Amino acid sequence: MIETVDEPEVGERRAWGWVAHLTDGGTTPWRDWSGLGASQGRYLPGAQQLELLRRLNLSGRPDPEVAAAVLASSPAGRGRPDLELVGAGPESEFGPAPVDPAALSAGELVRVAASVLADQLVDAGPLPVAEPPRPSWWRRGYRLVGDPELADGLREQLVARGRPPGGREPRILVVGTDLATMTAHAWGHRAFGEGVNAWGEWLRLLRERSELPYGADLLAAARVWERRVGKTRVAVVLDPAAVPRLAGDRRRLAAPTYLPGEAGELARKVGSVLALLVLPEEGERLLRLRLRPRVRRHAHRVHGALPLAVPAQHRDWLEGAAERMRRGIKRAGYAVHGNLDDLVPRWTSLEDSPEISQAPSPEATLDLAVRVLLDDEADDRSGR
Template identity: 45%
Template sequence: MSGRAQSWVAHLRQGGTTPWLAWRGDPSSDRAGDGVLPGAQQLELLRRINLARESGAQPRARHDREGTRLADRVLAAPAAGRGKADLPLVGVETPAFGPQPVDPATVGAHELLRVASVLLADDLVALGPDPVRTAWARPWRLRFRLVGDPVLVAGWREDLASRGRPEGGPRPFVVAVGRPLDELLAHTWTQRCFETGSTPWVEWLRFWRERDQLPARADLPASVRRWHARRPLVRIVTDLDRLPRQLGVRRLPAVRVPGADQAELARRIAAVVGIRVPAEERPALMRTLQRRIPDTGTDPVVVPAREREWVAASAARTTREVRRAGYAVVGDLAGLAPRTETPAATGAGAADQQVLDLAIRMVVDPGWRTVGHPRAGAERSVEQ
């Protein structure tokens, strides 16, 4: 690599934040050095990480040691998923073929996220899954099978198992948690991001709309039929205040609904985790991330305006199927209809810059990886 590029890389490894085009280099480093120059994505991500670390309160010596180790990880990390190859720096001699040289400061957030997601996936794999809290099953508990809203159901299943009230048993009630269909679709995609990963929100929604079908966990009648329960043992619950009684408990805890930026970052991390570990281990790791990912105050994803007509028609079809099946309804079936108010968000999901800000925050601050880290507070929650 050129002497100027070599000195800039050294500057970044030492915590520097000077942009490439503003870097003049050291007079003593004009001679070209050996080695391969990292891509512009890695270099710019490291510069932004250094900017974020400048506000840290760590002791300087510790900052230097940890900063150098982190810098080496960033510079060696590949870019995950589809996108551009490692981009060369503008002003540095490059081959006549391959990607065009760029100013690192102009590299988009999408490209930087491809590198950041690899770092976070490796951190998550190194952390390992959180232990699942369980208790002896109470013999007098109400037998139930919980289906419906995936985000809420996942949180409540975990809580109930820790209180000695796991699902299953002989002739259980099938309790389906119903929500407005636009919210149910958003939660279905979000939970998938925190389990196995998914396509982007808008693409995922378009996939189902073009087939005029609902995904399995958003289709309440199909979720009930999957368990072959007889009609008297089925409850469709749309009034969440009355849900605890259907499960034989007095209350249910708040469940945090991840924001659009959290879900999108998890989606990207899941793709890398799927390469690092066997398929059966990925959901437990991603659920660990779901518990620990920092809050940002960003709202969850919403259904775009162009899909709302299809969502309304699908909700009406679901309501007709529930009525035709004769299932007991706890609440009002009108609660399955999509919300009528127009959301403030566009429905396109989180902006790449929002997601990148969260990713850099997690790379810089290892608090989310601390052993015994408590479940993050509920910024957007449903509590019973």
């Protein structure tokens, strides 16, 4: 007797066959898949999860626990709920229509990746508490403030040389560059910290409030430290080459390398999930100490991952703010190392410059997320 199988059941068995294919490392798109398989559970994984696993397989071979985590995850943040595979069963009159996974946007897949990464960061256990290095009280100390990305990059090198910040009567070095670059740095720094809106929305809110982000307003930082330690110990540094001498080290420092906008976008998505899992302070530490090193290892290998540029509609406002900052620092009489004119952005045409981007690319952000999920050096994999 020939067994007959209902068409809906064939669709479901085809879907389970594709799940098994992807779990084994397969890369065949859903539309090209015809094999059948046995049910592996009560519910099929969502289309977003299955397509992300296929993308992981295309880029490498994820660990079995990573593959399982992807299939069991839920998309993070705003967006569409778990979606069914088109052709995997009868369509319901309610809810979103089934989809071809290959047609899903990169942003939808990033939401799933962000959820998996957030779980990995938390499941890796508590972060070790590092004892901060103690500065020498026998020589003049320093503190680096201002542009957070520039200050962090220079400080890391000085600490590695045995020159941690602090010490006796430290000189306050307010480091920076042009205001457009500092604004992008401030956005990325917040993405790996307390959280931030999308790049364009964040700029719009800053402009509406006529305020500069923390770390990018060098005049405000200088005034804060002047009230604490006096003007004579505050210097505005726009030439990074001057930092070693001012910090009491004669050796040159390498120019810091900065993460592209896609790194901040991925961190922003992961941070939104962490906010539901841990307290804010712990979430910030996980992003900075656990996620950022993983992102840094891969960000500059991603095609299309670029530094952020300020869109044209915000340039007049930011240029005016830079001019006011330049005049304010000059009038205040702070010691300046470098050229104050460098605070004012020198705009380049976005069309003529392929090395900057007005917003993080969803495709490049997805590529970065895939690379981070496949990271063999991650300290949060079991048994590694």
